[in-house]
Amino acid sequence: MENATILRHIIEERRSIFPKDYSDKEIPHHIIDEILSNAVLAPNHKRTKPWRFKVFKGNKKQNLGEELQKIYKETTADFQFLQKKYDDIGFKISKANVVISIMVEFSGLVPDWEEIAATSMAVQNMYLTCTAHRIGCYWSSPKLVNHLKDALKIEDNQQCLGLFYLGSLE
Ligand SMILES: Cc1cc2nc3c(=O)[nH]c(=O)nc-3n(C[C@H](O)[C@H](O)[C@H](O)COP(=O)(O)O)c2cc1C
Numbered sequence: 001m002e003n004a005t006i007l008r009h010i011i012e013e014r015r016s017i018f019p020k021d022y023s024d025k026e027i028p029h030h031i032i033d034e035i036l037s038n039a040v041l042a043p044n045h046k047r048t049k050p051w052r053f054k055v056f057k058g059n060k061k062q063n064l065g066e067e068l069q070k071i072y073k074e075t076t077a078d079f080q081f082l083q084k085k086y087d088d089i090g091f092k093i094s095k096a097n098v099v100i101s102i103m104v105e106f107s108g109l110v111p112d113w114e115e116i117a118a119t120s121m122a123v124q125n126m127y128l129t130c131t132a133h134r135i136g137c138y139w140s141s142p143k144l145v146n147h148l149k150d151a152l153k154i155e156d157n158q159q160c161l162g163l164f165y166l167g168s169l170e
Contacts, residue, residue: 011128016138017169018136019091019096020095022097026097027135027166027168031133031135034133035126035129035130036100039123041125042118042125044114044115045114046110048107048118050119051105053164055100056098057097062094065089065093068144069086069089071144072085072144075144098167099163100126100166101145101160102119102139102162102163103119104116104119104158104161105158108157116161119161126164130166135168136166136167136168137165
């Protein structure tokens, strides 16, 4: 197939696929590496490379899920708290094989929106690489991530833009 046809096919095939549809199959290490190394090929103004990704697997992923549940409990008034939502946070994290935190670092060399745009393009590269490998993924951007400053060791010139969930589909 011609490159342009393959590219069009992958772009068309790309979907946000949610953790409930992921299988238990492990995503091989080299594919995670490929997803990240394709991410960082995204265009970025003045070569600021503003994306910062952290990969969570196994116990670290479990701890992240517990932290998100704790944040949900602490930031939600009792009368608004939903046990289903609390459980769902844990379910999504445990069903995903890998979770990647999406962060941007503002260099001050270019407008902040350009750093967010470049980081978003890096995420699109991750989406497309996942599609090519039949890995389900989606970008989740709940308000809860604004409270992950300590857990993710986010610096003052950085911002968390969400979490990228990944899981095999086969
Ligand atoms: C910046 C960004 C943030 C998103 N945040 C969420 C989210 O918090 N929850 C969610 O269910 N989907 C989220 N999504 C996924 C979109 O809702 C999804 O792309 C949309 O449903 C279209 O589906 P598609 O990706 O299969 O085309 C986000 C997508 C983007 C680009």
